[in-house]
Amino acid sequence: MKKQVSLSQEYLKGVWKNNPILVQLLGLCPTLAVTVTAINGLAMGLAATFVLVMSSLLISSIRKIIPPQVRIASFIVIIATFVTIVDLVMKAKFPDLSKALGPFIPLIVVNCVILGRQEAFASKNNPGRAFLDALGMGSGFTMALLILGSIREIIGSRTIFGLQIMPDQFEPWLIMILPPGAFLTLGLILGLSNFYSIKKAREEHESIISHYKRVGREELIEELEVK
């Protein structure tokens, strides 16, 4: 039996510590392709989150009756069903958005964030935890896509969510809405997020050392044992 983490931790790990884009670097194809504008990033993120949450809930509830030999096939059929529902609903209710996202909505079927969570988490945990995990991963995914889309839209076309915020004198950087802009922006965001994680880890490390120097060896061991 592996150690159970707290429920809030189950949600938060997807947002920050194990963020699917910033840390696991999963599902990069739609990430790089659709984040030309903030609204595209947000819509793609929400669509993927919906599919992720629904499939995780369902798969985790029926995990005990799915024979391991056919689990991947079952996961894919379930994911594909939810993706098709999202696709049809978007085509019916938000035709413009559906046009802008093009083939990337149907391609959520093969998004490795989703299949990855089913295999690594939902098929081994109860529906409650699977729901929180999926919601966390989905939030992390949406957040990363929204940030990426906003930066590219602001610098590449002077607008955010279609509203102009940069002055006319600002010449839009064309490269930002072309494919290289996606790689540049993602690279810089990854660098920034790693910089902070490393800094945070080092600070924690140093605080333990300084604590040790202050209280001495015996007390520290005592403290750890109490914990």
Add this chain to the structure above:
Amino acid sequence: MNKVVQMLLVLTGIGIISGGLLATVDNWSDPLILANKKAETEAAIFRVLPEGNSYESVQNTGFELYRVRAKNPEAIGYAIVYEGNGFQGKIRLICGLSADLEKILALEILEQVETPGLGTKITESFFTEQFKQLEVKPKIEWVKGVEPSKPNEIQAITGATISSKAVVSILNNGIEQMRKLRDSGGLK
């Protein structure tokens, strides 16, 4: 339980439930999607032929063609939807033509996958405005860097010459097809 039977049962069960669910959603969304498409076409037709009041589809042409009428029963023109190759993929456009097929009344690009910021300028009004009242006889020509001097010339966009040329050649092909159709009596 026998493993094989369980595998069959689970997969079949998932398949049936998925199929049923998708059929239900499709039943609901299909008319909405069709209505969206129709509204889109309709809006585009009346944008390229603003004086139009009603339209009808012309059948057996090999491409999308609509005869548009104003309040009087005389046809005021045709809206032709035509597509061809652009710089990176297909360009699909709708063009309003006068009833005698001599002039373009207006042009709109429906779908394109040109380079953002360069080729995509073909959708902007400064480019499509040039096609208003453009003569199409004997065919549309393009010039670059200078102002168009003849009534059948347009100016290609700097940095998007290939996309501009593609629009011109798609229009020329489409109009050519229309003329053939008229000569063979297909427009009657």
